Amino acid sequence: MLPKEYRRALIVSLLVELRQEEETPSRRKPLRPEALIGTDGFDGFFLQIAKEVNRAFDCGCYVATAALSRKLLEALLLSIMQKRYGSSHPEYYFRSGKPAPLERILSRFWRSFSSDFLQFSPTREEARLDAIRRNLKGLKDDMNVDVHEIGSLTDRQSLIDTKKQIQEVMDFLLYIDQRVGPESS
8 A cells, every 4th residue: 555645646646637637628528518309398207317318428328328218218108108098007008017018018009099199199190100100119129229238339429310310209209298198988
């Protein structure tokens, strides 16, 4: 172990070096953090997750960004399903007291979309709905790989490339979540 005065000198030296790195213009962070998704319209729990998505993205934690984005998608879908079906059909979104797998929730959501959710949708155009369906499935598949497969790393560019799709899907689900109500008996 180094003597106390050497340890202090080493710590001071490291602090000075860190301070110099922070003051170097090329290392300075932008004044406004870079966001992956817009947070307009989100509130409460969803706003917290959306902010975490953006913080992770801004810090360069891209796998965490993918995991949190997936969590936000899943939370929005669960909220929509719970608001619509309540306790009348918990099997649509719960299994063994836990949320069902995302694949199952998505499948149920799209199977019953025309009868149960279309009236709450921001669009009724079939081509637009197909594009959103493809984007949602693609994002879910990509995020599953990013989160669950060992050796898979998400990079900044792949997230930037899907930024528009992520925002479109989030806006679509948020719109429905804010308008959906219980099914009529």
